Amino acid sequence: MLLRYATCLSIAIAGSMATAEWRGFRGTESTAVATTPAPTSWSDTENIAWKADLPGRGLSSPIIVGDRVFLTASSGGRQDRLHVLCFDDSKGNLLWERQFWATGRTIAHPTTCNAAPTPVSDGQRIYAFYSSNDLVCLDLDGNLQWFRGLTHDYPNASNSLGMSSSLIVAHGVVIAMVENDTDSLTTGIDSLTGEELWKLNRPRKANWTSPVHWKGNTPEDDLVLIQSSAGVVAIAPRTGETKWSFDDGASTVPSLVVADGVAYVPSHGITAIKPGESTPNVAEIVWQEGGLNPGTSSLVVHKDKVYLISDAGVLSCADAKTGKREYQSRLPKGHCSGSPVISGDHLYVFNEEGNGIVVDLTNKGKVVHQHSFGQSILCTAAISEGALYVRSDKTLWKIAAK
């Protein structure tokens, strides 16, 4: 009884901590929306809490768990050295680093690198994933829990341009998308042991999107949405069983986002879907708008508005209920490989020119601040406790009001 109480208490504490934490790609619940406002301006000296040098390249986002910041990187002439880094959130000191050898193929287009996928945490452990399909589980103090080499297991599961799908962890299952032109798969892995629980054969087409949480009415009804060229499948995380699907195709680059029981999918422009009422295993289209075309960046929804950025660097805002475009705003020069995140009424995105851009969502997408660190940035920022975290190939910054 005492043990059960202690367990419940620990989960309750972990849950309350999680609201301010940022435990994965586009946040703990993959919404890209933070609960706490971040600074709306900064410079090389203003509102920079700290910066840290990095030992290798990376497009992966930092994640924040408790008072620690975790990040992956890759280095070496062939990008075959895998780094997991842990920083003290208050000072930016490196608390520990672990390195591993890639067991899968590491070659990728020069724009990207092995440390492209963002790690994820369940609050107890860190799961770090790489383009080489190596998957490392460590506890928060850097003790190795288990190691998997998914290309070692499936030798033809790789993409010569590089993989980038980030992990998700749901109901004790780490879900890794390894979708490519040859041996294409998505697998569910026991978070405690690293054992394979299930594996789905997936469309044979390179896919850089990431899985997304779908909150059910009860935790038992939680699902994970997997996007591909074929569309979207909603799967049960413990079994991989498909509960419902949308089969009319989708992009393989920007990822969908979920808000208020609707999934906004980069498909035929944007298609808003939800589980069908009469046929629950077939998605119902809420609206479809062919004029909304996201580029590389994933979508974000906030206060009944859906936001997307085109490859030409134009931010569009549309009504999330109807898909009707409300306004467009041209962003400063530079391709946005990273995705936008929202905090308060501001949208933040960093581009390959190194520009960090702040957009006022209450003023028709007006750019209210931009600043370049002078280093190309391809990652999606993280936001936690009023601070913004972003990385380049060389540096990790914490942007916070002092």
Next chain:
Amino acid sequence: MVRACLIILTLTGPAFLAAAADSTASLIETIRKVSDKGQGHKAAVAAASQLSQSPPAELPSLLKAMNDAGPLARNWLRGAFETVAARSVNDSAFPKAELIAFFNDHGNNPAIRRLAFEWIAKADPAFAGKTIPESLADPSSEMRRDAVAHFIALAKDLAAKDDKDAARTAWEKALSGASDDDQLKLISKTLKETYDQEVNLIQHNGLIVDWRLIGPFDNKGKKGFDVAYPPEKEVDFSKTYPAEFEGMTNELKWTKLTGENPEGLFDIAKLTAPHKGAITYAAHEFLSDRDQPVEFRFATPNAWKLWLNGELLFGREEYHRGMFYDMYQVRGRLKTGKNLILLKVLQNEQKEDWAQAWTFQFRACDLAGRALRPAGNTASLDSSTK
């Protein structure tokens, strides 16, 4: 009481230490059993946790265990090794001398030697400064890369001081250890531009540019990947076969061709014809002076299959996702004498400009990525410049 304890310790000490050693060995053995898809993980998770608590004296044992472990178990052991090493690297108990002995033994696995080197360097930064310039011929590709980087930096420094002759010597030293594409390109460009000295990249890298080709065979609709056309059943350079491509009526025969690209690109589309939805087989006889392991390093934007002496080593059905130097690394074993390398190169029917490439770049290496010379080719790396 103290005396009694001492007596017990004296009597049981060796047995206690033996038990501890056995314990480490059994934990390592448990980890070495991890296998595909998480097999053996439950026991290994517990073993890794215990190994991470090991005293620093166990670090050499962990290094030795990594030496011949598989790639998965090696990473598990590295996790434990680094946890212990991080905890003790600044202590007197850190076994630096044993790690140096491990590093100095070139019979140990190059990657594990490199790991030992990095932790020695953390304990003793002067060790790195002394060792790297001596590592141009090290079996570890990372040691060589660092050594090459050292001589490149030295050459630039000497050039900045206007000491052109000494700088040239440093560039040539860098070349002698270089096997990574980025370093080689920088070195060869500088030697050419500054000293009018040509680097023969084909010779230096062991690129194979003379092949016998036969084709085209049909790959319309990408259907040919699993079709075993005649060269997959026999390779007889004197035989001909009926054409099976776009109504061609001629007979297909093996044709000897030599690529002329200085970086060893073998352009099938240019050397034959830019067919779409087609397959060409390329064969090369590699003469080995002994039975030895080989790593074929090659690049192609096309789908492919590779055989060595009739054994399928690997195949990959991916089209036009880029072409990068050494993008594929496939291991096999050469026998003494002639070895038949057979490469099936498949082109699809994409129409985009960037999808017209039907080409490959292929070299034979030792397991450390150094060019493997065919028997009778006595050229050294130093003679790759003229």
